[in-house]
Amino acid sequence: MSSQEPTNTRNFNVDLRGIVDLLSRHLYSSPRVYVRELLQNAVDALTARGAGTSASAPVRFETGGGELRVHDAGIGLTEPQVHELLATIGNSSKRDELGLARHDFLGQFGIGLLSCFLVADEIEVVTRSAAEAGAPAVVWRGHADGHYTVEPGERDEPGTTVVLRARRDFEHWLEASTVRELVRHYGAMLPHDVRVDGERVTDATPPWERGREELLGYGTRLLGAVPFDAIELSVPEAGLRGTAFVLPFESNPSERAAHRVYLKRMLLGDRVESVLPEWAFFVRCVLDAGELRPTASREQLYDDELLAVTRERLGDALRAWLVGLAATDPERMREFLAVHYRGVMALAVHDVEMLRIVDDQVPFETSEGRLTLGELRARHRAIRYTPRVEEFRQLSGIAAAQGIALVNGGYTYHIEILHRLRRLDPGLDVRRLEASELATRLDPVGPGVEFAARDFLDTARRTLAGRGCEPLLRSFSPAALPVLYLEGAPGGHGAGEDVDGVWAEFIETGEKAERDGPRLVFNHRNPIVARLTSTANDRVVELSVEAMYGYAMLTGNRPLRPDDVAGVNRAFLGLVEHAVREG
Numbered sequence: 001m002s003s004q005e006p007t008n009t010r011n012f013n014v015d016l017r018g019i020v021d022l023l024s025r026h027l028y029s030s031p032r033v034y035v036r037e038l039l040q041n042a043v044d045a046l047t048a049r050g051a052g053t054s055a056s057a058p059v060r061f062e063t064g065g066g067e068l069r070v071h072d073a074g075i076g077l078t079e080p081q082v083h084e085l086l087a088t089i090g091n092s093s094k095r096d097e098l099g100l101a102r103h104d105f106l107g108q109f110g111i112g113l114l115s116c117f118l119v120a121d122e123i124e125v126v127t128r129s130a131a132e133a134g135a136p137a138v139v140w141r142g143h144a145d146g147h148y149t150v151e152p153g154e155r156d157e158p159g160t161t162v163v164l165r166a167r168r169d170f171e172h173w174l175e176a177s178t179v180r181e182l183v184r185h186y187g188a189m190l191p192h193d194v195r196v197d198g199e200r201v202t203d204a205t206p207p208w209e210r211g212r213e214e215l216l217g218y219g220t221r222l223l224g225a226v227p228f229d230a231i232e233l234s235v236p237e238a239g240l241r242g243t244a245f246v247l248p249f250e251s252n253p254s255e256r257a258a259h260r261v262y263l264k265r266m267l268l269g270d271r272v273e274s275v276l277p278e279w280a281f282f283v284r285c286v287l288d289a290g291e292l293r294p295t296a297s298r299e300q301l302y303d304d305e306l307l308a309v310t311r312e313r314l315g316d317a318l319r320a321w322l323v324g325l326a327a328t329d330p331e332r333m334r335e336f337l338a339v340h341y342r343g344v345m346a347l348a349v350h351d352v353e354m355l356r357i358v359d360d361q362v363p364f365e366t367s368e369g370r371l372t373l374g375e376l377r378a379r380h381r382a383i384r385y386t387p388r389v390e391e392f393r394q395l396s397g398i399a400a401a402q403g404i405a406l407v408n409g410g411y412t413y414h415i416e417i418l419h420r421l422r423r424l425d426p427g428l429d430v431r432r433l434e435a436s437e438l439a440t441r442l443d444p445v446g447p448g449v450e451f452a453a454r455d456f457l458d459t460a461r462r463t464l465a466g467r468g469c470e471p472l473l474r475s476f477s478p479a480a481l482p483v484l485y486l487e488g489a490p491g492g493h494g495a496g497e498d499v500d501g502v503w504a505e506f507i508e509t510g511e512k513a514e515r516d517g518p519r520l521v522f523n524h525r526n527p528i529v530a531r532l533t534s535t536a537n538d539r540v541v542e543l544s545v546e547a548m549y550g551y552a553m554l555t556g557n558r559p560l561r562p563d564d565v566a567g568v569n570r571a572f573l574g575l576v577e578h579a580v581r582e583g
């Protein structure tokens with residue numbers, strides 16, 4: 001092989017049509033981006049010129065006659081620059097010697113102007129440099145087929161005018177209303193006076209620099225409803241300022257929230273996802289960042305280290321808001337939780353701060369009533385749960401009577417959250433309830449006792465008829481517990497169908513009959529109950545059964561219906577009267 005340089009070195013040729021086709025099909029989501037690119041070039045030209053221009057309206061879009069003319073009072077270009085920058089694809093004056101984007105500019109890739117070929121076959125640029133005193137004006141005409149011309153032009157002031165004539169069937173992209181809407185969409189927050197057909201479309205004060213009322217007004221237009229709150233955002237490393245509007249309605253936590261992001265006050269997009277952590281489902285943000293970088297399509301953010309840091313900082317701000325709300329305004333916090341309950345629960349599974357909030361604020365269904373996990377932990381070092389709602393209903397009364405802290409784990413995320421509690425409280429014992437832990441066997445009382453108690457059971461049956469439950473006499477531990485209220489087995493009546501879990505193991509120790517409707521189970525091992533079963537006084541039995549029914553409902557944390565309350569009152573007064581009379 002020869003070590004000599006090859007002598008037949010050639011330059012690449014560029015098929016411009018192919019490139020424009022590539023941009024339009026794969027890079028840009030719509031021809032509308034041509035307005036953004038023109039606006040961006042005009043603003044960058046102003047930035048490059050610095051304080052040099054005194055033009056009152058330095059960027060002007062003019063429509064009419066099937067044309068669009070964009071004037072800027074920016075830096076302009078000399079003829080050599082026209083060849084070098086306008087006619088060289090991928091070349092940009094907005095990168096430094098190392099090829100890195102220069103800080104102050106919006107553009108960097110050197111392809112933006114090509115987007116005009118999405119709507120026009122020819123781009124005309126009339127430009128005069130402000131950097132070179134007395135430089136003549138130049139007219140550059142680029143054609144979609146890949147050739148261009150340069151000739152002397154007419155222009156009094158330094159700056160640039162770009163002229164587009166619509167390609168057939170693309171006329172609507174250059175119409176006044178379309179252009180006005182697009183310039184406003186992308187540029188409303190730019191710190192320059194930008195006009196379309198004489199009308200100013202920029203409003204230089206970003207929402208977060210306005211008063212609270214105006215800010216909430218902006219949020220209301222953005223969300224279509226008055227925001228629950230507005231959280232100030234600031235990440236100095238990313239040159240970021242903005243606002244997170246807390247949604248006043250529930251959002252789907254599995255759908256990533258999309259945010260309105262501006263880069264150097266120019267809209268990047270309305271549906272930018274990656275700027276906030278995945279869990280920030282409950283806010284929509286509007287923000288501007290000077291240091292974050294766009295992807296080449298300029299519709300999403302480039303995923304680099306700075307974006308990762310930004311995401312983390314914004315997450316911290318949202319978390320701090322939640323923690324602050326919980327600490328300073330529990331009533332508002334409850335309102336927030338009522339709207340975003342599912343999302344907060346989902347988040348608590350992954351995030352310790354959220355877990356803390358759930359532990360502290362969210363009531364769970366427990367054998368001791370509705371309590372937060374924090375409250376339950378303060379009372380018990382061991383927590384048990386049932387994985388199904390029905391099982392909880394069956395067993396919570398028994399657990400309550402035995403001092404076992406039982407939580408209904410039958411709702412979404414509850415079990416995961418219960419297990420995660422050890423993150424907050426490493427010594428906590430959290431497990432699924434085992435049947436053996438209930439230590440309650442409903443032993444039959446034997447034929448002698450059963451026989452002796454038949455009058456008692458008859459009276460009890462009559463008394464309980466209106467309550468929809470049947471009496472049952474059994475012997476069980478602890479003896480101190482006189483009665484238990486047991487619901488019917490889950491999964492309907494009849495032997496053996498759909499019964500599983502702890503409840504099944506539990507009733508296996510009893511009799512088949514216990515699988516049917518609700519039962520009030522009297523404990524013959526309890527001395528009061530034992531005496532009651534042999535009491536001849538019907539009235540006393542009636543009152544006692546009524547009272548014990550109320551007692552069983554209360555110890556099982558079951559809601560008392562008005563009928564039940566009346567029964568308990570009647571029983572109480574009746575028993576007092578009886579005691580007084582006997583005394």
Ligand SMILES: Nc1ncnc2c1ncn2[C@@H]1O[C@H](COP(=O)(O)OP(=O)(O)OP(=O)(O)O)[C@@H](O)[C@H]1O
Nearest residue numbers: 041045085092093094107108109110111112113160
């Ligand atoms: N209105 C203008 N005034 C002065 N120079 C301009 C103007 N428009 C374009 N240019 C020059 O042409 C170059 C190429 O422009 P183009 O829009 O293709 O890419 P860019 O703005 O550099 O980068 P990007 O592709 O990220 O937009 C620019 O870097 C700039 O030097």
